[in-house]
Amino acid sequence: xTRTYSALSLFKEGLAGQTGWQPAWRSPExxxxxxxxxIGGGGHGLATAYYLARNHNISRVAVLEKGWIGGxxxxxxxxxxxxNYYYPESVELYGLAHRLYEGLSKxxxxxxxxxxxxxxxxxxxxxxxxxxxxxxxxxxINGIDAELFSPDDVRRVAPIYNFSANARFxxxxxxxxxxxxxxxxxxxxxxxxxxxxxLGVDIIQNCEITDFMIEGGRCRGVQTSRGAIxxxxxxxxxxxHSSHLAAKAxxxxxxxxxxxxxxxxxxVKPILDTVxxxxxxxxxxxxxxxxxxxIGGGxxxxxxxxxxxxxPTLEGVIAGLLEMFPIFGQLKLMRQxxxxxxxxxxxxxIIGESPLPNLFLNCGWGTGGFKAIPAxxxxxxxxxxxxxxxxxxxxxxxxxxxxxRLIDEAAGxxxxx
Amino acid sequence: MQxxxxxxxxxxxxxxxxxxxxxxxxRPDGAGMPAEGWAGYLYLRPNPKGTAREIWVxxxxxxxxxxxxxxxxxxxxxxxxxxxxxxx
Numbered sequence: 001x002t003r004t005y006s007a008l009s010l011f012k013e014g015l016a017g018q019t020g021w022q023p024a025w026r027s028p029e030x031x032x033x034x035x036x037x038x039i040g041g042g043g044h045g046l047a048t049a050y051y052l053a054r055n056h057n058i059s060r061v062a063v064l065e066k067g068w069i070g071g072x073x074x075x076x077x078x079x080x081x082x083x084n085y086y087y088p089e090s091v092e093l094y095g096l097a098h099r100l101y102e103g104l105s106k107x108x109x110x111x112x113x114x115x116x117x118x119x120x121x122x123x124x125x126x127x128x129x130x131x132x133x134x135x136x137x138x139x140x141i142n143g144i145d146a147e148l149f150s151p152d153d154v155r156r157v158a159p160i161y162n163f164s165a166n167a168r169f170x171x172x173x174x175x176x177x178x179x180x181x182x183x184x185x186x187x188x189x190x191x192x193x194x195x196x197x198x199l200g201v202d203i204i205q206n207c208e209i210t211d212f213m214i215e216g217g218r219c220r221g222v223q224t225s226r227g228a229i230x231x232x233x234x235x236x237x238x239x240x241h242s243s244h245l246a247a248k249a250x251x252x253x254x255x256x257x258x259x260x261x262x263x264x265x266x267x268v269k270p271i272l273d274t275v276x277x278x279x280x281x282x283x284x285x286x287x288x289x290x291x292x293x294x295i296g297g298g299x300x301x302x303x304x305x306x307x308x309x310x311x312p313t314l315e316g317v318i319a320g321l322l323e324m325f326p327i328f329g330q331l332k333l334m335r336q337x338x339x340x341x342x343x344x345x346x347x348x349x350i351i352g353e354s355p356l357p358n359l360f361l362n363c364g365w366g367t368g369g370f371k372a373i374p375a376x377x378x379x380x381x382x383x384x385x386x387x388x389x390x391x392x393x394x395x396x397x398x399x400x401x402x403x404x405r406l407i408d409e410a411a412g413x414x415x416x417x
Numbered sequence: 418m419q420x421x422x423x424x425x426x427x428x429x430x431x432x433x434x435x436x437x438x439x440x441x442x443x444r445p446d447g448a449g450m451p452a453e454g455w456a457g458y459l460y461l462r463p464n465p466k467g468t469a470r471e472i473w474v475x476x477x478x479x480x481x482x483x484x485x486x487x488x489x490x491x492x493x494x495x496x497x498x499x500x501x502x503x504x505x
Contacts, residue, residue, distance in 0.1 A: 243464035254460035257488070303436060305466045305489045311418055312432045345460055402456040 003198075005109050024190055025197035030204050030226050034062045036384045037222060037231040039209055039245065041065025042074040043185075043370065044237035044362050046192035047377020048384070049201040050108075055378070056385035059200035062231075063193075064224060066208040070189030073239050076307075076339035077370040078262050078296040080275055080286065082119050082180035083144055086135060089395040089407050090348065091142040093375055096392060100374030101183060110191030112183045113289065119180035119275035120149060120157055124169035128280070132175045139177075149174035157274045160327050168323050169280040180275060182286055188373060212249045212359070219249065219358040233384045235360045237376065240305070240340030242363035251355040253363070254401050255342045259300040260367050261309030261317070263336035265328070267291030281320035293331060295321055299343070299367065309338035341367050346406040351379050352389065352397035360384055361398065419491060423475040424482050424498045437472035439463055440483050468494065 002009045002020040013020055036052055038045045041063045053059040063069075081101050083094035105111045123132045132148060139146035147153075151171045155163060163171060193203055204226065213221040213228065221230035238245055246253045267290050277284035282298050297317030300310045314336060322329055342364045344350065349372065350364035362380040365372055379393040389397065400406055420428040445458050463469075469488050474481045485494040 241466070243462070244466040247463070247465070252457070252461040252463060254456075254462065256462055256464050257466075301436065302431065302491070303464070303469065303471070303488055304491065306491060310431070312430075401460045402452040404452075 005111075024194040025203050027205065028202045030062060030064075030202065030207065030224070030229055032228070033221070033230040034202070035060040035232055037061070037229060037234045038063045038380075038384075039222070039234065039236045040072075040238040041069035041189075041193070041203060041205060042072045042237065042239065043070070043188050043192065043373035044239070044365075044376040044380070045235075046070075046189060046196055046203070047373050048235055048237060048362065048380040049203075049377075050192050050196040050199065051377050051381035052384060053196060053199035053201055055381060058385055061196075061200075062202045062204055062229060063196070064207045064209065064222070064229070065203070065205045068205050069193050069203060070186055073339040073341065073369055074185055074189045074373075076262065076337055077185055078284070078286070078294050079182040079185045079288075079370065080119065080180070080284070081114065081183050081371045082177055082275075083371070084119070084121070084135065084139060084146065084175065084177045084180065085144075085409060086138050087407050087409065088142055090409055091139070091144055092392045093349075093396065094372060095142075095144060096378065097372045097375035098179065100378065101371075102179075104183075104188070104191070104374060108191040108195040110187060110194055112187045112191055114181060114183045115289070116179050116181040117274050117286075118157065118176060118178045119277065120154060120174040120176050122154060122161075122174045122276065122278045122280075123172045124278070124280040125172060129172045132173065135175050145177060145179050147176040147178070149176045158272065158276050160271060160325055161276070162324055162326055169278065182275065182288070184289075185370060188370075192373075192377070209245060209248070212356070214250070214356065217357065219356050233358055233360065233387070235362060235380050235384045236354070237362040237380060239342050239363055239365055239369050242342050242361070244305075246354070249354065249356045249359055253350070253361075253398075254344055255350075255364055256303055257305055257340050258302075258343050259304045259306060259309055259338040260296075260341045261300065261314055261336065261338045262294065262296045263314070263317075264288070264292040264294050264334050265331040266334050268293065268331070271327075276324075278320070278324050281324050283317055283320035283324060285321065285324070292334065293328065299341070300338070305340055307338055307340055309336060341365070341369075345401075346408045347410040348407040349376070349396055350398050351376070351393040352383065352399070353387075354398070421473070421475075421484065421493060422496050423478065423480070424496045425480050426475060426478050429475065429477070433475060433477050435474050435476055437474050437481060440470040440472050
């Protein structure tokens, strides 16, 4: 039986006719009780379970997933990993995630195909260049790699960009993060699932939460489509459906749910070897290892739980794409989809205990949850194991909406919602 | 392109409308209101999956109105003027 993935095991399995591979994770029946339950089998939930077992030695853990693991936003994002944020609190959080991503393939013994190809946010006016310089200065002061690009630098990393004299948004320069890049999103979910399962975590799919068990004012477990399951502590990482589950637990969150669309073209030969974002055009783009052009844009404008996008937003994104890359005019779109994201007033996540004691939150990542998976998992695991915040998660507690200590990355790093 | 019914102008393209928040979020009496109460009014939202009562504005005519909508199917269930009269 082959348990560890390596070049040697691949070679041996080749000789043995590929007969020794085992399923990457177990699919056990749920037990009546656990030390901890994690609701949501996306990247954040699976990472939480993994770090509970690895960092805190708590492996009597169940991950409960309504559908299939990685079938929500983890499988619907545009796979970008970066940490180009403005405020020190955000830098600590996303910087932790970025560092963990850099070691993740080894850590999990699963190739998440992290490709640090760099990312440029293009600036299209003198004013945007001033804001870009401010962002670069803030990132450098906070210890994150950043560089202010000239138009020639942008041309060097993305020669196919529209540099023509009559471009709708001329290039004045850009903000470059060389350590940014992409990772295979499914592999992140599968890698965490496999590593958690090997440490004893039960991953239970097709298991929908129908209600919370509340005794003496504390959360003691969950009612599910596969029976009642009790636990001392319960964590919730269900981006897009956070408000829906919060209503079952009897509280409200500062979240509105919106659809975020993305689309990919047919695969073409390598032509774009960096991640490029143009806020003025409302589009960001990269090329996958398979050759597809991966295209993302802003939120749909209508509050929604429908996991599909609306045409007006898609039209705007495609118009922006063609303004940025006229060469893409003959590309054929292959797929288009949407995920439901938690939009929070200050565009920062919510990590901490919920108003229902024993129930802990990891939500509110907006359009940027994928890049934060290792940090979200680490921090929720610490809360579930100890009941206490890590210094990195403390500023992101739900209490900031009453104290007024918001971490406004919408203003800080120009998140476009 | 989905059509939304403006109670004043009739069916129009969705892109002519702007979402204004959930309906019924009344400003509380400020006297003695603790910070948590203000946070509830300013930030906490029902954000329902299913039927939602929302304030929308038709940007072309500038009128605000209440739209009842299913947030999963995007079906419009009713539109009402803020004065309370139902419209087609």
